[in-house]
Amino acid sequence: MTKIRLGCLGERTNSVAAALKLRGEYELIRFEDMACVFNALKEGRVERIIVPVENSISGRIEYANWVENEELKKADEVEIPIIYCIGAKGIGYKIGFVLSHEQALKQCSKYLDRNFNDAARYAMQSTEEAARFIAQVPGNGAAIASPDTCKYFKLNVLAEDIVRRNRSKFWVCEK
Numbered sequence: 001m002t003k004i005r006l007g008c009l010g011e012r013t014n015s016v017a018a019a020l021k022l023r024g025e026y027e028l029i030r031f032e033d034m035a036c037v038f039n040a041l042k043e044g045r046v047e048r049i050i051v052p053v054e055n056s057i058s059g060r061i062e063y064a065n066w067v068e069n070e071e072l073k074k075a076d077e078v079e080i081p082i083i084y085c086i087g088a089k090g091i092g093y094k095i096g097f098v099l100s101h102e103q104a105l106k107q108c109s110k111y112l113d114r115n116f117n118d119a120a121r122y123a124m125q126s127t128e129e130a131a132r133f134i135a136q137v138p139g140n141g142a143a144i145a146s147p148d149t150c151k152y153f154k155l156n157v158l159a160e161d162i163v164r165r166n167r168s169k170f171w172v173c174e175k
Helices: 014-019 034-042 063-069 102-107 109-115 127-136 147-152
Strands: 004-009 026-031 048-055 073-081 085-088 097-101 120-124 141-145 156-159 167-174
Touching: 004 014, 004 034, 014 026, 014 048, 014 073, 014 167, 026 034, 034 048, 034 063, 048 063, 048 102, 063 167, 085 127, 085 147, 097 102, 097 127, 102 109, 102 120, 102 141, 120 127, 127 141, 127 147, 141 147, 147 156
Parallel strands: 004 026, 004 048, 097 120, 097 141
Antiparallel strands: 048 167, 073 167, 085 141, 085 156
């Protein structure tokens, strides 16, 4: 049986976690940002893509609009728990900035307001990209990502499961 090529965001992202929960035979084709995921479908490099469309905390996700604008068909749906932690290279110093995907920053905004109110917040293409950046660049930054992603990049987890009862719905879409 031939596997369906499924475009998704990143290596260690919630999109990959959602894709691994799907029924069926998929070959995951990973891209660095969501624009590349959508372009891969448009150009025929993948047959389907997995797209986050709704979150229990932040509501409708902008990529749902992309699905509608491209007039894509929903082939499947999966919902997963979203578990974020905050990781940094060191411990015991004041965090000056926090990086993550725009959606993660929105979902964690109350936590950040309570615990890192003075820290600047910057959006990256994915939670994985944020963790990689923090691991590679000197400074007093932190990343919001999954615990596995923070551990992969050898970040110290400053706090785990920083947003409770967080879930996201993903659609598998095709042309």
